[in-house]
Amino acid sequence: MDALHAYLEKNKDRFLEELFELLKIPSVSADPAFKDDVFEAAEFVRSRLEEAGAENTEVCPTEGYPIVYGEKMVDESAPTVLVYGHYDVQPADPYELWETPPFEPVIRNGAIYARGSSDDKGQMYMHIKALELMLATDVLKCNVKFMIEGEEEVGSASLGQFVKDNKERLAADVVLISDTALISMEHPSITVGLRGLSYMEVKVTGPNRDLHSGIYGGAVANPANVLSEMIAQLKDDDKRIRIPGFYDRVDELSAEERAAMAEIPFDLEAFKSELGIPDVEGEKGYSTIERTSIRPALDVNGIWGGYTGEGAKTVIPSEASAKISMRLVPHQRSEEISALFEKYIKSIAPPSVRVEVSSLHGGEPVVTPVDSVAYRAASKAMESTFGKKPIPYRSGGSIPIVPMFEELLGLKSILMGFGLDTDAIHSPNEHFGLINFFKGIETIPYFYRYYAEMHGRSK
């Protein structure tokens, strides 16, 4: 692999320049104002894929934003890897909290600062550059297919239909995704579990209009108080979720498994200090890592009602609302949990108000086997470039497309991400370490090499 390293060293500046060009395109899928930019980003990805050596590249139209396809078939008997990524980004607001503008990438403290630098343009672009590297140095022994979408940040609405319509074109042996984080650069890891999601909205309605709190205060249920009281009843003093049936399908890990988790390096003081919190808080009897990975969670994502401007307005609001989401673990089922939530929240509502509940979004939890050929190839690849074996790690986030690939294509996914939890994805000042970017480009060819070798042996 010496030629490969030499090629990478020689071309680092150009690779960065290309990524910067992509980061400059504000491809915010959530905001129609950026529609042209999203399309521009798709075409940019397609043309770079082609330049890297991919064939049959295409910007495939969908009902929403297009999906970029490209492939390099090297050998009919070799295994095929389907690379998934996304070229759309989260909205960048609030802009005023960015130290440098979100769509003017700069390098600061050894990291690339820009919206999308880590999630997922930077990580996705590693794969395009790795393809270029492998083809230029003639080391690619797998077939590769790319499927890069533009709606990941808004729920991947068009992807399912595209996958259904293109099953043959997408036929592969495994899906490879870099859209997750390492524990740290010193502790490389591969994500082997993702939590699912049930995302609900609750609206509590009281009087038919905002009331004067002096005239009516004390005699009429206040929807903002009631909503607060209902939210308070969602967890007990041990921070366990009180929804009946909620934990019924939750896997309890064995003592051995928990002991293995306890080995994962974690610095509680650094965690608190990085977040600026006086203390952590969570389900009694579990560690912080367990609370964010093997245990479900419930969070209010937004709450609003009544007067929220300056000063004092003496009003009893007519209604109050909250967005409340739950992170699920194997083998909880999103639809079932949403239904249990709705049933419980309605059961605790006092007779003095009306309550409406709606389900906004759902996704199933995922666990990846660690004994598959693809996992072992990924593990060995990271060991080659990081100098130590990566830790199989369950992450707290959800990537709803992973269960979808399993269902529609029958394919497992390898979540070999090179970001860090501190990259501030979805937040102002998102960044991606230069070392992470180049380490990713360096590691990916090893994956293909070991995967081709092991796959041949396992046949």
Added chain:
Amino acid sequence: MDALHAYLEKNKDRFLEELFELLKIPSVSADPAFKDDVFEAAEFVRSRLEEAGAENTEVCPTEGYPIVYGEKMVDESAPTVLVYGHYDVQPADPYELWETPPFEPVIRNGAIYARGSSDDKGQMYMHIKALELMLATDVLKCNVKFMIEGEEEVGSASLGQFVKDNKERLAADVVLISDTALISMEHPSITVGLRGLSYMEVKVTGPNRDLHSGIYGGAVANPANVLSEMIAQLKDDDKRIRIPGFYDRVDELSAEERAAMAEIPFDLEAFKSELGIPDVEGEKGYSTIERTSIRPALDVNGIWGGYTGEGAKTVIPSEASAKISMRLVPHQRSEEISALFEKYIKSIAPPSVRVEVSSLHGGEPVVTPVDSVAYRAASKAMESTFGKKPIPYRSGGSIPIVPMFEELLGLKSILMGFGLDTDAIHSPNEHFGLINFFKGIETIPYFYRYYAEMHGRSK
């Protein structure tokens, strides 16, 4: 008083037209966009006062909006009544909920629909027209002074200084105010108690930035959950306020007093139906009327935090806030209650968050004696025009200027209002019954007549 009635009948249309002119001026004191309109309303009031026969009228500048002054001194030995009212109005938004525009008054279903029609332009203007009536028919036997302010809806910030600076000019025997409501037209009433107010804002801060709820959910205190849990701890299951010391100074009424309150006509079904609520809710062991008058109350006036837009954003908010106010009864003290609130809310905050508390507004509760000359005059005046003795009634709202007049001028106030609780003040579609407007104009001269008579006798 026949001449008086005849004059009123003859001039009703003109009186209404004049009021409509005043209602068309959008004198919203809370919004600087309406600054010129607020000044215009002041000058309008002054010129109408002058036309009605008041002397020494003046638009008195203050650091904020001006105070309109005018007087009619008829006899040095006669008692002097200081009329207080306000020409500013609440903001009218949300505009889209008004059936007709808030500043284009119309008569519908026997009522004047416009912002300020009841609170307080319509009620204040009754006094100007009553003055005209009395002077035109030569029946006024009291001295009268008018003090009409333009900052009542934003806390009367300039009034205290004005009163301090004008103690001699404002010297009087009683203050007369029409800025409250009758129980109903069939059950006239005089307000003899007002609740006080402690208005607080609470901000709960967790992580130093919004966090991805997948990555961190379950391990980090969520400020929106924590705030909800803290709000839920403000009341117990009997809806009693749990702040230690909160009830220490609350007057418990005697069985006789409560029996008298139970005589106040009240239709629970009509109350529920008018508000569109499935049921009432309040402190255990008290009636709805008691809950809104002799008992303190606590309400969330506004709550906000996290993502409140369309759809699902998976965020743990960095902070969440609420505006929370308490209505106080004699002899609770606003400053003391605010301090107790702050101490309690901080004591129940978990160690995983930081909590900031600020006091936004305060006012002391008031009770008016029912055996004063002025009260008896007001009672007899209403009996003359309504045909039945008015009920002395404690109202739930706060009028902070009432204790201020007592403190700075040594004057008690008579709260002889002619509105109704259903007037939708501070809400869309505010209105004021035509019959209420004219009944007020008719009743006020009786007050002056009886007050002059009784005052002479009581000397």
